[in-house]
Amino acid sequence: MATLRDSLGDLVADIDGLFLFSPSTSYYERFDDVDVSRVVVAAENSVEADAFVELPLTFENARDRIKFGLEGAMEQGHVTEGDTVACAVAMFGEDADCLVRVRVDETMRSGIYDLFTDSRAEPGVIRDVFEVAIDLGKKGQKGKPVGALFVVGDAGKVMNKSRPLSYNPFEKSHVHVGDPIVNVMLKEFSRLDGAFIVSDAGKIVSAYRYLEPSAEGVDIPKGLGARHMAGGAITRDTNAIAIVLSESDGMVRAFKGGDLILEIDPEEY
Numbered sequence: 133m134a135t136l137r138d139s140l141g142d143l144v145a146d147i148d149g150l151f152l153f154s155p156s157t158s159y160y161e162r163f164d165d166v167d168v169s170r171v172v173v174a175a176e177n178s179v180e181a182d183a184f185v186e187l188p189l190t191f192e193n194a195r196d197r198i199k200f201g202l203e204g205a206m207e208q209g210h211v212t213e214g215d216t217v218a219c220a221v222a223m224f225g226e227d228a229d230c231l232v233r234v235r236v237d238e239t240m241r242s243g244i245y246d247l248f249t250d251s252r253a254e255p256g257v258i259r260d261v262f263e264v265a266i267d268l269g270k271k272g273q274k275g276k277p278v279g280a281l282f283v284v285g286d287a288g289k290v291m292n293k294s295r296p297l298s299y300n301p302f303e304k305s306h307v308h309v310g311d312p313i314v315n316v317m318l319k320e321f322s323r324l325d326g327a328f329i330v331s332d333a334g335k336i337v338s339a340y341r342y343l344e345p346s347a348e349g350v351d352i353p354k355g356l357g358a359r360h361m362a363g364g365a366i367t368r369d370t371n372a373i374a375i376v377l378s379e380s381d382g383m384v385r386a387f388k389g390g391d392l393i394l395e396i397d398p399e400e401y
């Protein structure tokens with residue numbers, strides 16, 4: 133047992149910060165006396181932590197969850213480059229069952245935090261669009277897999293770089309993502325071609341848009357087709373982000389600045 137304990141000790145030796153992911157109050161309070169900065173990463177700050185990073189999604193993939201927390205803490209100044217931190221994460225259960233030691237540096241930065249907090253669109257709008265895409269990916273449309281492309285934020289510019297494929301069902305309406313009825317509409321219209329355009333504040337500006345960005349210099353992973361190329365490229369030409377559900381592999385991918393930032397599997401949600 134001694135060696136196992138030693139190796140656990142190694143994981144937390146000389147750390148500069150302790151990250152607690154969605155801790156219960158009693159778990160959080162167990163670390164009241166630690167002499168390193170304690171950062172809570174959770175959907176809500178129910179433990180009233182001083183250093184808190186809000187999770188917009190659960191991020192079933194623990195790597196994404198940790199990256200989000202670290203990037204947020206870097207951005208908020210709770211940790212700095214070169215720090216080594218320990219992260220207590222719940223991987224399988226409700227309580228922390230996993231301890232991860234990481235060194236905070238620029239290579240850790242995937243842009244996952246900036247995607248939500250430093251885009252033109254409001255973080256809540258981005259979260260709502262993710263939720264629609266994940267839901268659509270999980271259930272498909274009438275049991276069949278569907279693809280969908282959502283371009284979120286900077287809608288005026290996106291409209292200028294696209295053209296209609298059909299009449300716009302959202303033409304005179306003032307509906308917003310996150311509204312349950314709208315989510316049903318979005319799912320219904322996802323069977324048809326083109327992209328949904330969503331404003332910074334979450335208004336659905338249009339469906340059925342054919343995007344015409346310049347694809348120059350856009351480097352998307354091999355194997356992805358025109359939908360992903362158009363989605364990635366429009367985020368280089370504008371300050372929008374794109375959230376793309378693939379009909380062929382069922383994954384939800386997010387692009388910003390022409391780069392693939394995040395990839396999530398709806399089946400895990």
Ligand SMILES: Nc1ncnc2c1ncn2[C@@H]1O[C@H](COP(=O)(O)OP(=O)(O)OP(=O)(O)O)[C@@H](O)[C@H]1O
Nearest residue numbers: 279325326327342343357358359360362378379380
């Ligand atoms: N420039 C574009 N603007 C808007 N929608 C597009 C554009 N190009 C393709 N699409 C949409 O994407 C759909 C799928 O195209 P394609 O198979 O080439 O993309 P993909 O990236 O492989 O996506 P998937 O993984 O869903 O198959 C098209 O039927 C069309 O509705």
Ligand SMILES: [Mn+2]
Nearest residue numbers: 356357358380
């Ligand atoms: Mn395809």
